[in-house]
Each structure stands twice: as structure tokens, then as C-alpha cells.
Amino acid sequence: MTTILVIYGLLAICLILSLVKSKAKTGKAFKFALKSLMKSLPNLIAVLGLVGLTLGILPPETISRLVGEEAGLLGTFIAAIIGAITLIPSLIAFPLAGSLLRSGSTIMTIAAFVTTLVMVGMVTLPMEITYFGKRFALLRNGLGFLAALVLALLIGVLL
């Protein structure tokens, strides 16, 4: 809800400023927006479909079973992989992580899951590649995954 308010608030302010300064330029901005949107649309639909598919195949209950079954480092690694593959909104992901913690998963495993979840996006990778090229997207996600593993280790040791 806050998200929507912030975006529309920002848009309203910018739009008013733009209209006051020049109607012609504002029109150009709209044209540009429409063209970019049409170009991005196929990718966006594909990503959303992919997100839906992964969440359907790997619902929170399945994830919690997969992560909870294996203790120790293997469990941590599985959590990292699942976090990297899936794209779960934070409103579902953090309660899930909390319940995993209560049911006996280690902090390291939780940290691995949460950090890869937010830093690595396998489902959004194809889209990232079309915007930034292969090298940028693969480097960003690959380095993100490594960083997430280090982070998980550090948080696990420190907490």
C-alpha cells in the first residue's frame, strides 16, 4: 500500500511540474513511456508467469520441508539454492524464515535463504540480460550468490 502511495505521489508531483513547464515535452514523455512499456511487456509477462510457476511448484510448505529436513551445512546450501531460484515477496518470505527458525533451522541457514532470496534472481535473470547484457547480469547475480554465502557464514558465526 505504501508502495502504491509513494509511486503515485511522486508521479503526481513530477507530472504537475512537467505540465506547468511544457505540455509538448510532457506529451513526449508519455509517448516514450508507452513505447518502453510495450517493449518490456513480453518480458514482464514471462517473468510474472515464471514467478507464479515456481511459487506453485515450490510453495512455502514445500520449502520449509526441504530446508528443514537437512541439518548442518547441506541444509544451508539447499536454503541458498532455493533462495536464489525463487522470488518470494517479503510478506511471505520473512514469516516463512521465522517459522523455519522456530522449527530448528540454524541462523546460518536462515541467513543463506534470506540473502540469496533478495540478492540473486534466477527467475528475473532472462529479463536482466535483455536490459543489461549477459556479462552484467551474470556477474551481478554470480557475485551476489557468493556474497550471500559469505554473509550467511558471518551472520551464523556472529549471532
Add this chain to the structure above:
Amino acid sequence: MKGNVKKYIPVLIIGLGFLVLKIWWPQTAADSFRTTVDYVSEMLLILPPVFILMGLLEVWIPKDKIQLWLGKSSGLKGAVLSVLLGTLPTGPLYVAFPLAASLLGKGASVRNMVLFLGSWAALKIPQLMVEIKFLGIGFAALRFIFTLIALVVIGQIMQWVFNNKPEPLWFVQNKSPE
């Protein structure tokens, strides 16, 4: 026209995936479909204003300004600005891709865009609130600090890689819609 059809191939493949699920695992297919519909309705609400903002950015902010604020020589100020822009409560990461690509095309540095995308995904303020509630403030604070450090390191590495071997690919898709 051929290019347009080609662009929808991923959508077709995903659609096929749904069909396969529908036949063998109807329950999973129903769950997947419901989730997708949820996401699509969220997207329909968020995308139009984001793309209009992008359009306004395109026509109003000159290239040299972006270079000055977010370019290679923007230093610490550029980095802080990138992180702040990323942490604003503004929706899922796929919304940030066109924005970041647009900024890159206008002269923002690779390091700053890695910071922007990374904090957009990992350091969002509303997301932190949920995290504190379910995993505690200690966990959230540690993750925040370490993630920030990691993003700076990743950004620096990527800046270095792209300085040495530039890949002028970004934003070709969106730039100058003929």
C-alpha cells in the same frame, strides 16, 4: 513483425509450462495461476506510473546531470544517492531494471547502478520492517550492514571489469524508440 513474434516466445514457453501442470498436477497449476494473477494485478497498478516517470526522466533530465550525479566521478555522493534511491518503497526488482538501464544509458556508472539495483532488492525499508518483526533487529541490522558492504565490493569489481572491457549493450532495447 517477426521480431514481435519472437519476443513472445518466452511467454509461450511459460504458457506451455502452465498447460503441462494443468494436465498432470491440476492443483499446482491452480496455485500457480492464482499467484500469477496476484502479481499481474500488482504490476498493472505499479508499472504505468513507473514508466511515465521514466519518460519524464528521459525528456527533462539532461545527460550531463545524470553523469554529474551518478556518473563515474560522482564519488561517495553518487553512491549514497544510488542507495537512497534504491531503498525507497517502490515495488519489485523487475521494475528497477528499465529504470537502471535508462540511467546507465544516460551516463550513470556501473558501480552506482549495481548499488541501486542491490539496495532496491535487498535493503528496502518496508521489507526491513517485516524482517525485524520476524527475525529480530540483530539479524536485520547485521544483514543490512554486510549487504551494503557486499554491494560496494560487487559494484567496485563490476566497475573495474566494465572499465577494462566495455559492453555497450544496455538500453539498446529502450533507447530511441524509432
